[in-house]
Amino acid sequence: MKKNWLSYPYLVWVLLFIFLPLLLVLFYSVTTRTEDGIRFTFEHFQRFMEPIYLRVLLRSVKLALISTVICLLLGYPMAMILAGNGFKRKQIMVFLFVVPMWMNFLLRTYAWMTLLERKGLLNTFLSWLGLAPLNLLYTEEAVVLGMVYNFLPFMVLPIYSVLSKIDKSLIEAAEDLGADGVTVFRKVIFPLSLPGVLSGITMVFMPAVTTFVISRLLGGGQFTLIGNLIEQQFLLVGDWNFGSAISMVMMLVILLSIGVMSKYEKENEGSGLF
Amino acid sequence: MQQNIIHLVDISKDYNGTEALKNINLYIRKNEFVTLLGPSGCGKTTTLRIIGGFEEPTSGDLLFNGVKINDLPPYKRRVNTVFQKYALFPHLNVFENVAFGLKIKKIDKKSIAKKVRTILSMVNLAGYEQREIGSLSGGQQQRVAIARALVNEPEVLLLDEPLGALDLKLRQEMQIELKNMQQRLGITFVYVTHDQEEALSMSDTVVVMKEGTIQQIGTPIDIYNEPKNAFVADFIGESNIIDGVMLRDYLVEFAGLQFNCVDHGFAEKEPVDVVVRPEDIQVVAEEESALKGEVKTVTFKGVHYEMLVDSTTFRWKIHSTVMAPVGAKVGLKILPDAIHIMKKVATTK
Numbered sequence: 001m002k003k004n005w006l007s008y009p010y011l012v013w014v015l016l017f018i019f020l021p022l023l024l025v026l027f028y029s030v031t032t033r034t035e036d037g038i039r040f041t042f043e044h045f046q047r048f049m050e051p052i053y054l055r056v057l058l059r060s061v062k063l064a065l066i067s068t069v070i071c072l073l074l075g076y077p078m079a080m081i082l083a084g085n086g087f088k089r090k091q092i093m094v095f096l097f098v099v100p101m102w103m104n105f106l107l108r109t110y111a112w113m114t115l116l117e118r119k120g121l122l123n124t125f126l127s128w129l130g131l132a133p134l135n136l137l138y139t140e141e142a143v144v145l146g147m148v149y150n151f152l153p154f155m156v157l158p159i160y161s162v163l164s165k166i167d168k169s170l171i172e173a174a175e176d177l178g179a180d181g182v183t184v185f186r187k188v189i190f191p192l193s194l195p196g197v198l199s200g201i202t203m204v205f206m207p208a209v210t211t212f213v214i215s216r217l218l219g220g221g222q223f224t225l226i227g228n229l230i231e232q233q234f235l236l237v238g239d240w241n242f243g244s245a246i247s248m249v250m251m252l253v254i255l256l257s258i259g260v261m262s263k264y265e266k267e268n269e270g271s272g273l274f
Numbered sequence: 275m276q277q278n279i280i281h282l283v284d285i286s287k288d289y290n291g292t293e294a295l296k297n298i299n300l301y302i303r304k305n306e307f308v309t310l311l312g313p314s315g316c317g318k319t320t321t322l323r324i325i326g327g328f329e330e331p332t333s334g335d336l337l338f339n340g341v342k343i344n345d346l347p348p349y350k351r352r353v354n355t356v357f358q359k360y361a362l363f364p365h366l367n368v369f370e371n372v373a374f375g376l377k378i379k380k381i382d383k384k385s386i387a388k389k390v391r392t393i394l395s396m397v398n399l400a401g402y403e404q405r406e407i408g409s410l411s412g413g414q415q416q417r418v419a420i421a422r423a424l425v426n427e428p429e430v431l432l433l434d435e436p437l438g439a440l441d442l443k444l445r446q447e448m449q450i451e452l453k454n455m456q457q458r459l460g461i462t463f464v465y466v467t468h469d470q471e472e473a474l475s476m477s478d479t480v481v482v483m484k485e486g487t488i489q490q491i492g493t494p495i496d497i498y499n500e501p502k503n504a505f506v507a508d509f510i511g512e513s514n515i516i517d518g519v520m521l522r523d524y525l526v527e528f529a530g531l532q533f534n535c536v537d538h539g540f541a542e543k544e545p546v547d548v549v550v551r552p553e554d555i556q557v558v559a560e561e562e563s564a565l566k567g568e569v570k571t572v573t574f575k576g577v578h579y580e581m582l583v584d585s586t587t588f589r590w591k592i593h594s595t596v597m598a599p600v601g602a603k604v605g606l607k608i609l610p611d612a613i614h615i616m617k618k619v620a621t622t623k
């Protein structure tokens with residue numbers, strides 16, 4: 001059949017660029033190289049169970065969660081403002097919001113470094129006011145800030161797109177039935193925007209839990225995240241096997257979080273929105 | 275003496291340049307069944323939206339029990355709406371949709387459940403409580419929308435073509451059911467339709483609208499028998515509308531002939547619209563009438579035949595239970611009281 005034919009290039013692509021690399025990572029994670037060849041082992045996973053590594057995992061999840069929550073708290077109102085009728089030129093607002101995303105990710109994060117540095121813009125301003133300089137850079141807060149700054153658009157855009165698709169007549173119907181502004185939000189707008197919220201959460205949490213650039217630049221290496229750990233194993237230590245094992249663990253964390261999300265989405269499926 | 279529950283005083287509505295309503299004056303009495311009737315785009319929905327509070331009039335006042343409520347938000351009005359496009363909540367099931375208004379009023383769970391069940395059986399949807407909105411047919415959704423509004427027992431219920439999606443049989447059933455509920459619950463209905471039969475059979479008062487203006491307000495019988503102008507006559511039931519000249523009182527000329535009529539009070543030689551209902555024209559033998567024509571088409575319409583008959587200047591539409599075959603030359607007889615003379619109106623079109 002024609003249909004199958006058309007999907008072949010895609011299958012090849014999947015095989016070459018997704019399946020094969022994954023298989024390799026899996027292979028590395030459960031093997032080790034000895035003098036007499038390659039041997040099957042779980043030792044890398046056992047090693048990861050050591051407190052020092054588990055703490056890194058925990059910290060990664062914690063910082064990612066905090067960032068996701070902050071993104072949600074900031075992003076939802078922003079999406080509402082964008083989707084609202086307040087702006088005449090809505091397209092331009094959304095455009096302005098997206099433009100920073102075109103700038104290089106590293107560049108944006110470096111920009112924050114110069115702002116937060118001991119002798120950076122903010123501290124210069126503080127000393128100009130006669131205040132003592134603050135330790136801003138290389139803190140957990142700085143890492144969270146970097147994550148929120150970089151990933152906020154991934155929260156705002158899906159929520160915005162769901163909100164702007166909500167049929168205005170539903171809001172009118174709720175008002176007609178006696179709902180004031182708060183009730184309309186609670187009973188109609190928010191439930192209908194849940195799919196957007198869920199995809200926003202996923203889209204922020206995943207890059208936040210895997211990032212290694214933000215934590216290295218803004219955390220100054222003091223706040224090793226799981227992403228840094230993997231990077232180190234591959235680039236510095238050269239222990240590809242352990243690095244692969246950590247990668248597998250991280251994939252598990254992500255799969256788990258997606259699983260939780262999609263389960264939650266299923267429970268809301270009756271919504272008939274999609 | 276019944277009181278006016280709603281009074282529209284000189285209401286106009288302008289949507290950035292489109293005049294949707296032009297100086298509407300209308301009062302609605304308590305417990306009245308008022309129907310707004312008119313062709314698409316004449317401002318029916320706009321009128322309802324102003325009463326419901328979703329649109330503010332550009333000028334004029336809206337009075338509710340004598341109090342001006344122009345800018346009272348919808349949720350504070352004792353009015354509920356059945357929306358033209360249903361506007362059911364897709365994330366809630368049938369029960370939750372219908373219970374929406376009651377829950378906001380903080381009524382206890384037991385009576386909510388009871389009220390919802392009662393109203394759902396009234397609209398023939400008993401047993402559909404747990405169904406998702408998306409799984410319902412258009413007609414079922416429409417009935418959920420009716421139930422969702424009606425269950426709140428508002429003082430005024432606004433219905434925007436609430437039976438539009440139903441098939442003929444269900445539609446007729448629901449017409450009777452709605453009329454019954456309106457009388458039993460003592461709710462004032464403001465009903466929008468463009469189906470003239472529906473308007474005539476259900477309403478106490480019919481308001482005929484055209485291009486943002488009210489053409490005529492009256493009981494269904496008044497509107498049918500005494501249409502004020504050619505537009506109303508044409509819109510309410512089918513009509514033959516032909517240009518004529520009023521020669522003097524009780525004598526009119528049209529189709530090249532003179533006819534006796536029952537109208538008077540026009541200026542001499544005044545151009546008028548002459549309206550004759552298709553069922554008021556009798557088909558007779560050719561030599562029995564001065565007005566003659568040839569049958570062009572015959573269509574069976576269930577109870578009667580519809581014939582189009584060409585006379586020298588006009589194509590007549592005739593409804594009759596007896597049929598003349600296509601091509602037959604016939605005479606057309608119009609009695610004086612079947613001839614309705616109407617002043618020509620300057621139309622904006």
Ligand SMILES: Nc1ncnc2c1ncn2[C@@H]1O[C@H](COP(=O)(O)OP(=O)(O)OP(=O)(O)O)[C@@H](O)[C@H]1O
Binds near residue numbers: 317319358
């Ligand atoms: N939000 C709006 N913005 C601009 N014009 C509008 C708006 N709503 C209605 N109109 C215009 O006002 C006029 C009246 O519209 P309205 O919806 O009241 O008609 P209607 O009688 O309900 O028609 P229908 O039978 O098709 O529902 C139309 O010309 C319409 O295009």
Ligand SMILES: [Mg+2]
Binds near residue numbers: 320358
């Ligand atoms: Mg309408």
